[in-house]
Every structure is written in structure tokens, then in C-alpha cells.
Amino acid sequence: MSLAHYLVLAAILFSIGATTALLRRNAIIVFLGIELMLNATNLAFVTFSRIHGNLDGQVMAFFTMVVAAAEVVVGLAIIVTIFRTRRSASVDDVNLLKS
């Protein structure tokens, strides 16, 4: 087994996350898909760090985690606010700008 397998796994997880973000309506599940994409890139970062033999990749993954945590806080706050006004967590119901 070579290290490329890790990268393939990361690519597959990233694609699943992207498909989730494209297909699902529930805002929380869309958000979970984005989290899955971030995690997949982290796996790729860690693997590249091992391939290149320096720790910069792991530091990048660390920063990704921090930024993802901040993003989750703000994103979930947005979802809660939308739920309060629209009584729904579906992304289809956020259509006030449409008409």
C-alpha cells in the first residue's frame, strides 16, 4: 500500500462531501457535507506532509481545523437565525429575495 491510497481516499471523501452539498436541502446536512470536504483536505495535507518529510502540511491542517471551527460557529448561528424567522432549516425556504 502506497501513500497515494490516502490521497485517493481523501479525494473520494471530498467528492462525497461536495455531492452532499449539491444535493441535500437541509441546511445542517449541507453544512456537514462542507465539514466532510474540509476533513478530506486535512487528510490530504497530513499525507503530503508525510510524503515531503516536513511538518508544514500538518500546521496547515491545524489552521484549517481552527478556521473550520470558527466557520461552524458562525454558520450554525446563521442557521439558527433563519430557523427562527422561517421556522424551517431547508435551504429552499430562504427565498425572501426571490420575488
Next chain:
Amino acid sequence: MSAMMLATGLATSLTESGHTQTGEAVLFWFLAPVMVLGGLGLLFARKTVHAAMSVVLVMISLAILYIAQDAPFLGVVQVIVYTGAVMMLFLFVLMLVGVDASDSFVETITGQRWIGFLLGGGLAVVLVGVVLNAAGLKPTGLAEANAGGNPARIGELVFGHYLFAMEVVGTLLVTAAVGAIVMTHRQRLTPLVGQRERAAARVARIAQGEILTPLPAPGVYASSNALDVAALGPDGLPLQASVPRVLRIRGQERSIDEVHAATDATAQIGAARTAPALTEETQS
């Protein structure tokens, strides 16, 4: 390509052969299908909680893979930050917005499902193709970079070379926290009703006949068992509120006069019985 790598024979170290050791390979081939299944669970689960739990599964497996890949610090951070904090935050919000809110699978854009699957599958094919094409990889391994401990080395990098980024990220975290507080802040539309306001409202209802004090207890008379008899107020008049409401509605309430009549009758019978005994006592 993989056959060529296999042909290089029994590998002892990553740097010589570009292959991982058997234990890591077993771990990977066990965890990789689990992770892909977890991802598919996220994609297809109808209940949001199931989707969240499959993502938790993926994240814990990722942490194990990090530790297997000589990144113990990231593995621990993955468990603490992602599985412990972020996913629990997700679950909190799930409970907040209602677990029952099931996803609708009605397409608002015609063919969106197939376009989505096509794009996702295409992305997977492109990414995997790129990775496999670029995979003339000569892995260096982290043995040298991790000398002295992985967390210590990462700490040196984070607080040395990446110090400015670290400070910026700290600012970002504070901003995110303030943003979340501001965004979930709810404007109070009605005035706050506290203890003082409740007390004032009750006192104001005295004009409509509201009684502030506890209701008076019913009067206790030896002959009547008493719960059905009204107590007497300081003015000598019966307090109707002292009798339980149920008895009043059923009409089982008794007035003082009825009780007096009953007690008087009993008293006469008692007097007739005790009078001869008393005279006997005085005679002896």
C-alpha cells in the same frame, strides 16, 4: 504502478520502498471502507441525526489515520476539536431546530439529483485520476521531522514561522464568537416579566376580587368532621371560601346552624346519659 511497487519486494521502511508497513495497510483497508460508508451515510440518510452520527464516525476514523500517519498531535486535536466540539455543536443545533424536520426529496430544479451525482462522480474521477497520475511519489517519511516529538516540532513551527498567521487566527476566533453572539441575539419584543411585575399585577387584581392571602382553613367541629363547614371570620360570619370548591359545587356544604342543631341534639343525649352517673358519684 501498484504492481511495480509490489515488485520491489518486502519493504522494511517507508523511505526505501515507498510502501507502508503491513499493520498500517491493514488499518487503512479496514478504516477506508468504513469512512466511505460513513460519507455515503451522510449523503443518503433521511434523518439528520443519522447523518451527523455517520460524520462523527468518519471523523474518529480520520483521527486514527492521522495517528497512524505520524501526526499524533493532529489526531488528538481532531478528536477534541472536531468530534468533541464541532459535532456536539451540530447536535445541539439539531436539537434546537427540531430533530423531526425531515428532508424533502422533491426536486425544485428538474434533474438536479442526476446533475448533482454526475458532478460529484466527475469530481471524484478527476481527483483520483490526478492523484494516481502524480503518484510517482518518493515518500520521505516524518521520522526526521518528528525528532524530539511531533507536538513540540509543530509548536516550534506554529509559534515561530507561522506566528503571524497564529495571531490572525486568534483574532478570527474572537470575531467568530462575537459574530455568533450578535447573530443569535434576540430582540425583546415584550417587556420582561419578573417577580416584582408579577407581584404588582396580583395586587392590582384585588379590585376584581382576587384574594392575595392563602384561603382560610375550614372550621373544625367535633361532631362534623368539619371539611364541609365554613370557618368563621373575625366578624363572626362564615367564610365561604374556606370550604373546598368541590364540596360547594356538589352542595355538600353545611351551614353553622345545621351543625349547631346536630351538636345540640348530641349534647342533650350525652347529658341524659351522664346525669345519673354524676349523681351516683356525688352520693358515694
